[in-house]
Amino acid sequence: MDTFLIKALQLILSLSILVIIHELGHFLFARLYKVRVEKFYLFFDAWFALFRFKPKNSETEYGIGWLPLGGYCKISGMIDESMDKEQMAGPPQPYEFRSKPAGPRLLIMVGGVLFNFILALFIYSMILFAWGDTYLPLKNMKMGMDYSETFHKVGFRDGDILLRTNNIELERFNSDALRAVVEAQTVTVLREGGETEISIPEDMMQRVMRDKIGFASVRYPVIIDRLSDKNSPASVAGLLPGDTILSIDSIPTPTIYDMREQLNRKKNQEITVGFHRNGVEQMLRFRTDTAGNMGIFLVNTPSKIYPTVTLTYSILTSFPAGIRLGVNTLKGYVGDMKYVFTKEGASSLGGFGAIGNLFPSIWNWRDFWMTTAFLSIILAFMNILPIPALDGGHVMFLLYEVITRRKPSDKFIEYAQVTGMFLLFALLLYANGNDLVRFFLK
Numbered sequence: 001m002d003t004f005l006i007k008a009l010q011l012i013l014s015l016s017i018l019v020i021i022h023e024l025g026h027f028l029f030a031r032l033y034k035v036r037v038e039k040f041y042l043f044f045d046a047w048f049a050l051f052r053f054k055p056k057n058s059e060t061e062y063g064i065g066w067l068p069l070g071g072y073c074k075i076s077g078m079i080d081e082s083m084d085k086e087q088m089a090g091p092p093q094p095y096e097f098r099s100k101p102a103g104p105r106l107l108i109m110v111g112g113v114l115f116n117f118i119l120a121l122f123i124y125s126m127i128l129f130a131w132g133d134t135y136l137p138l139k140n141m142k143m144g145m146d147y148s149e150t151f152h153k154v155g156f157r158d159g160d161i162l163l164r165t166n167n168i169e170l171e172r173f174n175s176d177a178l179r180a181v182v183e184a185q186t187v188t189v190l191r192e193g194g195e196t197e198i199s200i201p202e203d204m205m206q207r208v209m210r211d212k213i214g215f216a217s218v219r220y221p222v223i224i225d226r227l228s229d230k231n232s233p234a235s236v237a238g239l240l241p242g243d244t245i246l247s248i249d250s251i252p253t254p255t256i257y258d259m260r261e262q263l264n265r266k267k268n269q270e271i272t273v274g275f276h277r278n279g280v281e282q283m284l285r286f287r288t289d290t291a292g293n294m295g296i297f298l299v300n301t302p303s304k305i306y307p308t309v310t311l312t313y314s315i316l317t318s319f320p321a322g323i324r325l326g327v328n329t330l331k332g333y334v335g336d337m338k339y340v341f342t343k344e345g346a347s348s349l350g351g352f353g354a355i356g357n358l359f360p361s362i363w364n365w366r367d368f369w370m371t372t373a374f375l376s377i378i379l380a381f382m383n384i385l386p387i388p389a390l391d392g393g394h395v396m397f398l399l400y401e402v403i404t405r406r407k408p409s410d411k412f413i414e415y416a417q418v419t420g421m422f423l424l425f426a427l428l429l430y431a432n433g434n435d436l437v438r439f440f441l442k
Contacts, residue, residue, distance in 0.1 A: 003361040010359040011352065012068070014372040016042060018116060018379050019071035025115030026073045026108060027060075033104040036095040039074035041065050069428070075108070079413045102402050109394045116380035117326070123373035124329075125322025131366050133311040133321075135172050136218075138162050140306045143219035144190075145173075146257060150211045155198040159219065160189035178215050179332060182208060205339055209348045218302040219255045222246075225299045232295020237286035239275065239296065246281065247274035256298055267292035330377050351432030388413075388420030 019042055030037050037060045041049070045065035052063035065071070077096025092099045097108065144159040162170045162177065165184035170177050181187055182204040186197050201207070208215065222245040227235040247253055248262040249272050263271075268290045274283050288294055299305060313321055340349065350357075355375070360367045386396040393416065401407045 007356045007359045011356040021119045022112040023071045023073050025111035029108040029111035036076040042071045043068045106398045113380045113384045116376045120373045120376035121326040124325045125318045128313045129318035145216040147216045148213045164188040220302045220305045223299045226297050228295040233286050234294040234296045237284045244276040263292040349431045351435045353435030388416035
């Protein structure tokens with residue numbers, strides 16, 4: 001199946017789950033306080049719907065809209081994205097949102113955010129229960145890492161092994177490690193058997209976002225996993241699965257990047273390949289094809305070469321571990337938000353294309369659920385921001401009412417809603433515009 005289609009299907013499925021759970025939070029709290037819900041929709045049904053159904057004797061119409069920008073519960077007596085002014089012009093009814101005390105209204109508005117966060121914690125817990133937590137410790141990456149040019153400029157060298165940031169030990173190579181490195185004053189690495197301390201500039205994250213060339217990749221030996229076919233140059237010459245390639249024409253190739261660099265210079269040429277087989281160094285000579293290929297597939301994940309650590313969880317222990325993972329994910333995301341308000345951060349914003357690229361190119365349920373849990377965290381946080389048209393905007397007005405004991409006028413909330421929707425659509429256009437720019441410039 002085409003990579004684009006696989007990612008698109010995962011994106012649609014994930015967003016559908018998140019939207020339904022979010023709106024279910026509003027719906028259940030509304031029904032708890034006997035507030036009427038007129039519509040419960042996945043996606044927006046502007047002008048028409050793909051599907052609609054209203055059960056007999058039900059106050060709620062259920063449906064699927066055509067515009068996949070979210071979903072909504074149309075709650076009676078509330079100024080929301082439906083902008084139903086006619087209803088608000090009539091006298092308040094006992095079943096309406098506006099007739100309820102501020103406390104119940106507040107819970108109805110935070111219900112979506114609360115359900116999204118609970119969903120993320122539940123998914124993380126079930127992932128840990130079903131698959132455990134397998135990771136490759138930094139200390140086990142014996143060849144260190146290849147660093148981007150941005151990190152070379154501040155003192156990192158290819159092969160450095162990350163040890164500590166500000167004297168705090170680093171354990172894993174993940175987004176937390178990157179965050180710790182760019183926000184540290186000093187990073188200690190293992191280099192050529194000794195420890196070296198590297199000073200990190202205060203604007204390191206901005207440099208990373210501006211240069212858009214990443215952080216680092218794990219270095220690992222070039223081990224043949226399999227041969228493309230029996231007629232490939234490597235197969236004819238006698239290379240076998242399990243052989244470790246050491247050099248091309250006596251130039252060391254410790255990593256796949258080094259090997260590719262040399263092969264790009266040796267298209268349709270005779271080359272001498274140095275390799276290890278059963279601990280014995282050997283050499284073979286043969287000609288590459290016109291693209292500079294040898295006809296081999298390499299072991300392409302460091303976890304197949306270096307020792308990993310696996311933590312397993314029972315159904316009981318998975319929940320506290322999942323909660324910790326969810327809370328730490330939220331903390332990291334909230335901490336990263338400060339960079340959005342920089343020039344580099346604004347240019348790195350992405351829309352549906354960037355979100356879709358978070359999913360793997362092949363269908364993997366563990367990765368799908370990890371990404372869905374992460375997106376649920378993002379959706380919860382973004383929705384609670386005090387921006388009109390978001391749940392956080394309604395919460396802001398409700399808190400104002402609780403503190404001042406004076407309710408903002410419907411006309412003011414209506415204008416705020418329109419302004420918020422305009423800002424959100426502008427942000428949506430900008431973020432997806434960034435996706436298009438990146439697509440055409442890559």
